[in-house]
């Protein structure tokens with residue numbers, strides 16, 4: 001899923017990139033390789049932030065924050081790219097979260113959200129505990145309502161999950177018109 005997110009983000013060499021809910025930090029490591037700009041990670045879990053701080057101790061371009069998607073510790077238009085993988089199920093108010101992601105993205109900046117559709121999540125018994133399932137049309141319409149345009153889908157295949165989705169969209173507006 002991380003590979004699909006990275007592919008769909010199309011990170012530019014100097015881009016500032018945000019990942020929300022980085023967990024073990026595998027996508028953070030990949031992001032640091034594709035940009036020379038800053039990489040910002042925000043995660044709700046103290047344990048995950050502490051673990052990532054140990055893992056990336058010597059990385060000056062990485063900023064890690066303990067926080068939630070619904071109150072990102074970033075200014076308006078601070079990042080060129082934003083992504084989140086396997087996360088939307090945990091967000092208390094996903095529509096508000098997407099507005100917050102739109103706020104921190106530059107106009108024209110891209111968001112990539114990767115998630116398992118409900119029929120995949122249901123194959124795993126753990127889905128009953130703390131997961132809120134959202135299907136593709138629901139995620140798409142929340143992105144649109146938050147001001148993302150040009151929404152595109154990509155599908156990935158693997159083992160556990162067999163199938164997963166990545167929706168990308170650009171924050172409305174262009175750099176020139178911002």
Ligand SMILES: C[S@@+](CC[C@H](N)C(=O)[O-])C[C@H]1O[C@@H](n2cnc3c(N)ncnc32)[C@H](O)[C@@H]1O
Nearest residue numbers: 021022023043044045048067068069085086090
């Ligand atoms: C299932 S893990 C996914 C980790 C990683 N993205 C991956 O795919 O391997 C979900 C992560 O999201 C974090 N998380 C859950 N709710 C969050 C929120 N509201 N804001 C930011 N991070 C959150 C959790 O602490 C956890 O690290």
